[in-house]
Amino acid sequence: MTPVTIVQGRAYPLGRKNVDTDVIIPAQYLKTISRFGLGRGAFETVRAEPGNVFDDPAYAGAPIILAGDNFGCGSSREHAAWALNDMGVTAVVAPSFSDIFSGNAFKNGIVTVVLAEDAVERLIEVAKAGEPITIDLESLTVTTPFQDRFAFSIDAFRRHCLMNGLDEVGLTLARDVEISGFERQMAVDRPWLGAATG
Amino acid sequence: MTEPRTLYDKIWNAHVVERRDDGTCLIYIDRHLVHEVTSPQAFEGLRAAGRRVRRPDLTLAVPDHNLPTTPRRDALGNRIPIADSESAQQLAALAENAPAAGIRYIDAVAAEQGIVHVVGPEQGFTLPGTTLVCGDSHTAAHGALGALAFGIGTSEVEHVLATQTLLLKQSKTMEIRVDGALGFGVSPKDVILAIIGRIGAAGGTGYVVEYTGSTIRAMSVEGRLTVSNMAIEHGARSGLIAPDETTYAYLKGRPMAPKGADWDKALAWWRTLPTDAGARYDRVVTLDAGDIAPSLTWGTSPEDVVAITGSVPDPMSFADPAKQQAAAKSLDYMGLTPGTRMQDVSVEHIFIGSCTNSRIEDLRAAAAVARGRHVAAGIRQALVVPGSGLVKRQAETEGLDRIFIEAGFEWREPGCSMCLAMNPDKVPPGERCASTSNRNFVGRQGPGARTHLVSPAMAAAAAVTGRLTDVRDLVA
Ligand code: SF4
Numbered sequence: 055m056t057p058v059t060i061v062q063g064r065a066y067p068l069g070r071k072n073v074d075t076d077v078i079i080p081a082q083y084l085k086t087i088s089r090f091g092l093g094r095g096a097f098e099t100v101r102a103e104p105g106n107v108f109d110d111p112a113y114a115g116a117p118i119i120l121a122g123d124n125f126g127c128g129s130s131r132e133h134a135a136w137a138l139n140d141m142g143v144t145a146v147v148a149p150s151f152s153d154i155f156s157g158n159a160f161k162n163g164i165v166t167v168v169l170a171e172d173a174v175e176r177l178i179e180v181a182k183a184g185e186p187i188t189i190d191l192e193s194l195t196v197t198t199p200f201q202d203r204f205a206f207s208i209d210a211f212r213r214h215c216l217m218n219g220l221d222e223v224g225l226t227l228a229r230d231v232e233i234s235g236f237e238r239q240m241a242v243d244r245p246w247l248g249a250a251t252g
Numbered sequence: 253m254t255e256p257r258t259l260y261d262k263i264w265n266a267h268v269v270e271r272r273d274d275g276t277c278l279i280y281i282d283r284h285l286v287h288e289v290t291s292p293q294a295f296e297g298l299r300a301a302g303r304r305v306r307r308p309d310l311t312l313a314v315p316d317h318n319l320p321t322t323p324r325r326d327a328l329g330n331r332i333p334i335a336d337s338e339s340a341q342q343l344a345a346l347a348e349n350a351p352a353a354g355i356r357y358i359d360a361v362a363a364e365q366g367i368v369h370v371v372g373p374e375q376g377f378t379l380p381g382t383t384l385v386c387g388d389s390h391t392a393a394h395g396a397l398g399a400l401a402f403g404i405g406t407s408e409v410e411h412v413l414a415t416q417t418l419l420l421k422q423s424k425t426m427e428i429r430v431d432g433a434l435g436f437g438v439s440p441k442d443v444i445l446a447i448i449g450r451i452g453a454a455g456g457t458g459y460v461v462e463y464t465g466s467t468i469r470a471m472s473v474e475g476r477l478t479v480s481n482m483a484i485e486h487g488a489r490s491g492l493i494a495p496d497e498t499t500y501a502y503l504k505g506r507p508m509a510p511k512g513a514d515w516d517k518a519l520a521w522w523r524t525l526p527t528d529a530g531a532r533y534d535r536v537v538t539l540d541a542g543d544i545a546p547s548l549t550w551g552t553s554p555e556d557v558v559a560i561t562g563s564v565p566d567p568m569s570f571a572d573p574a575k576q577q578a579a580a581k582s583l584d585y586m587g588l589t590p591g592t593r594m595q596d597v598s599v600e601h602i603f604i605g606s607c608t609n610s611r612i613e614d615l616r617a618a619a620a621v622a623r624g625r626h627v628a629a630g631i632r633q634a635l636v637v638p639g640s641g642l643v644k645r646q647a648e649t650e651g652l653d654r655i656f657i658e659a660g661f662e663w664r665e666p667g668c669s670m671c672l673a674m675n676p677d678k679v680p681p682g683e684r685c686a687s688t689s690n691r692n693f694v695g696r697q698g699p700g701a702r703t704h705l706v707s708p709a710m711a712a713a714a715a716v717t718g719r720l721t722d723v724r725d726l727v728a
Contacts (some may be wrong), residue, residue, distance in 0.1 A: 074456070074693055076691075076694065082699075085336075085338035087292035089344050124487075129389045129691075130405055131405070132387075132405035152454075158406075209278055222419065226419070227303070228615055233415060240280070246510035247282050249309045251377070
């Protein structure tokens with residue numbers, strides 16, 4: 055994965071709450087067996103609305119989305135994160151995220167930043183004024199050219215992995231001794247769990 | 253004396269491989285269900301990195317989302333090819349990837365095939381006190397048997413395939429307690445709709461929810477699966493119901509459940525799992541079963557719940573301005589006007605199925621309403637889709653298929669069907685469906701489709717009258 059320290063640029067001032075994964079990527083695009091090319095279906099229902107932010111040339115190619123509460127609610131489809139990746143989005147800022155979505159985003163190198171509602175509102179004003187927003191994982195701040203400065207927090211492990219572009223599977227495979235030890239103990243304590251499918 | 257602990261704490265503690273300083277734990281996964289939609293990229297990732305599947309014996313694969321629900325073999329017994337090339341490609345990928353990794357694969361034409369969340373409990377693959385994951389957000393359903401079960405994304409599917417573990421942080425706990433007897437015509441589906449209506453679509457975010465109380469205890473495993481299935485619709489990644497005699501009686505003798513001495517050992521451990529008296533939850537919500545009516549949704553969020561005797565709400569009646577806006581948008585999409593009685597709304601489609609409501613009890617409840625009646629003239633399509641081949645066979649043994657067919661319903665092959673717009677079963681744009689599934693999101697049943705979530709009996713009632721109907725008026 056590509057390491058991320060700073061995400062900087064224009065932001066889509068989407069603003070709305072409860073943006074579910076069906077909105078991010080409708081079900082008819084889920085039939086792919088690859089991770090690439092989903093950007094074309096992203097936010098299809100929003101794009102059907104005249105004057106929507108995604109088709110506004112002012113925001114074309116923006117790496118950041120600003121949204122309301124509960125972003126990414128709904129299904130667990132990781133296609134939502136792949137679709138964002140494919141449209142070039144590397145960070146989403148919102149007052150809250152669904153747990154599954156923020157996990158999927160992280161695993162695909164997308165930063166999810168939780169900020170209070172009034173801070174997000176302010177960033178939306180900045181984005182609408184055509185100014186860039188800077189998300190810095192080093193200083194854990196979101197800043198604007200107008201001297202706005204909002205601090206955020208992020209899980210330390212996730213931050214480490216994002217900043218170093220680390221692959222989670224590889225990190226866990228390095229714990230094989232611990233996992234094998236657990237399995238041996240499990241075979242003693244709960245012998246009925248092995249060979250489940252016969 | 254040890255501290256009183258919750259069911260969740262006990263399962264969690266039994267699965268910690270390693271605890272990090274920041275509280276993140278490497279958690280062992282006992283059971284992994286795999287379907288065709290969220291797995292191809294995971295297998296692709298393993299191949300690319302030259303990694304193998306660690307525990308194929310703890311993994312079960314079954315196709316469900318993409319499968320057409322029309323017959324799968326022709327008159328000569330030959331497989332009927334899948335017309336949609338992308339669906340065919342996903343299904344073929346699973347049929348290839350799973351056996352190649354040594355994973356037990358239930359084929360589309362096997363009697364045991366069905367929706368993953370129906371197959372897991374039915375086969376006894378789902379067990380109390382296990383950690384169970386699947387690349388599907390309705391995995392919470394398995395919590396009905398006391399398994400800590402949750403949906404994961406494809407990267408996590410890859411992580412579990414390779415390591416049989418996940419990195420997780422412990423969640424907060426919420427108790428949702430429902431006490432009392434359910435009124436006539438009120439089903440487990442109405443209970444979970446009422447819960448979602450009460451706490452909201454994000455009310456459980458960050459929590460693992462344990463459903464407790466006499467109402468839940470009195471439910472069958474099938475009913476509990478319906479409740480726990482929709483935990484994600486109130487934001488909770490997992491729902492849990494403590495295992496009890498009902499659970500053990502359900503599991504005993506199932507093909508993949510423990511046998512003999514293993515069963516006795518398992519049972520002894522399972523009995524230690526229920527939450528200890530005095531254990532604390534971070535949040536407690538209580539509902540009185542007597543207050544719950546047959547319910548349904550009016551909008552495009554599962555929290556948009558109203559009793560069937562109610563009316564379409566006025567968006568301005570909500571206190572939160574954001575909700576006012578969302579409700580106005582929902583009503584526009586749904587083609588509804590505030591103040592319209594729900595029972596005056598006509599429907600064109602009926603869907604009885606999905607991992608929420610496609611088990612034998614659901615089909616019995618719907619058949620009881622359909623028996624001796626006929627699907628109304630305005631209904632374009634009324635589907636009954638059993639959750640698995642075994643449910644289908646059981647229903648046919650009981651003659652339920654005849655009841656449905658004589659009443660004008662279509663009796664289909666098992667799969668996700670009209671729950672989501674991924675296979676040929678779709679609701680056309682602008683048309684309205686009374687559906688026993690779990691999601692009423694914009695476009696969920698097809699672009700422009702309008703969904704009202706209901707119980708199986710209510711879906712059957714809507715089918716025979718052609719409009720949303722209080723089932724109590726039909727079977728009084
Ligand atoms: S029936 Fe619907 S909710 Fe259940 S697994 Fe299938 S698509 Fe998902």
